Amino acid sequence: MYRLPEDASAALLTREIPADQPLDAWPTRAPSGTGEALDAACAHIAHEIRENQGWLMVDTGLAGLGDELLCSAVWNLFTTLSRPVPQYRTGELFYPVEVSGAPALASSHYSSSNLTGGFHTDGTLLDVAPHVAMLASLSAADEGGETVLVDAVRLVEVLTERAPEHLPPLEEVQPFHSGDSAEDPVMLHPILSRSGSRLEVHYLRRYIEQGHALQGRAMDDKLVAALDVWDEFIADPLLQTPVLIDRGQVLLWDNFRFVHGRTPFTEHRSRRRLRRAYGLFPAA
Numbered sequence: 001m002y003r004l005p006e007d008a009s010a011a012l013l014t015r016e017i018p019a020d021q022p023l024d025a026w027p028t029r030a031p032s033g034t035g036e037a038l039d040a041a042c043a044h045i046a047h048e049i050r051e052n053q054g055w056l057m058v059d060t061g062l063a064g065l066g067d068e069l070l071c072s073a074v075w076n077l078f079t080t081l082s083r084p085v086p087q088y089r090t091g092e093l094f095y096p097v098e099v100s101g102a103p104a105l106a107s108s109h110y111s112s113s114n115l116t117g118g119f120h121t122d123g124t125l126l127d128v129a130p131h132v133a134m135l136a137s138l139s140a141a142d143e144g145g146e147t148v149l150v151d152a153v154r155l156v157e158v159l160t161e162r163a164p165e166h167l168p169p170l171e172e173v174q175p176f177h178s179g180d181s182a183e184d185p186v187m188l189h190p191i192l193s194r195s196g197s198r199l200e201v202h203y204l205r206r207y208i209e210q211g212h213a214l215q216g217r218a219m220d221d222k223l224v225a226a227l228d229v230w231d232e233f234i235a236d237p238l239l240q241t242p243v244l245i246d247r248g249q250v251l252l253w254d255n256f257r258f259v260h261g262r263t264p265f266t267e268h269r270s271r272r273r274l275r276r277a278y279g280l281f282p283a284a
């Protein structure tokens, strides 16, 4: 856990964004005049995400603020750290991740439900997938509801050691589609690729299945076998890092390096309310 220095925390209060700001109209630029302490803190966070362990839990120290100020503060942090990009083709930049009674599109079925498992990377359906993903908490569930990160660098090491025959299908280009609208393009990504020395992962099994269905072709046996083994390793508790995000805390991670999911949760007295954002490095 990285606790923001007090002067960096205070700098997060320089810009307020109204609670009813449309989700696609949150400002994509960093607030101005926030000062060196916040810049230094964001440089540290970016370094941890890009060069070190690949993820970081940040405590803003602002849990005592009301929701509107807290959301503004985490947005000010995120825009200083990175350049936000939309999470859907409909442009939402700031998005609630909480159980909603309303029927959801397939492309947001996870964020509006209490489903578990379903490990994935974010933004596989977008023209621009995010480098960094953020989940900020307004409240945690009564019980459970940890976000679970699995480092694909480790997954590839383990696959290479124990089941290297399953790597080639994961390195082939696969079609991704949500199944929502035939007007949405089928996106093409290898599940595992490299950009320079960096591993890049794109994964959401259901979208790959939908992508094949939409193209009218069956998934071949080797791909299905490779995905079964990949999912089996992802489900290995030894490879999983569960993190509980409490009010005022922000989880940030390298979206190309980690697949993520969550553990089951119950919400009797306390609802699990998170806010999500996607960003690119460097900040604008």
Ligand SMILES: O=C(O)CCC(=O)C(=O)O
Pocket: 097, 110, 111, 122, 135, 146, 147, 148, 260, 261, 262, 274, 276
């Ligand atoms: O609820 C979580 O912890 C993760 C949610 C998520 O991965 C998503 O909405 O894309």
Ligand SMILES: [Fe+2]
Pocket: 120, 121, 122, 260
């Ligand atoms: Fe996600």
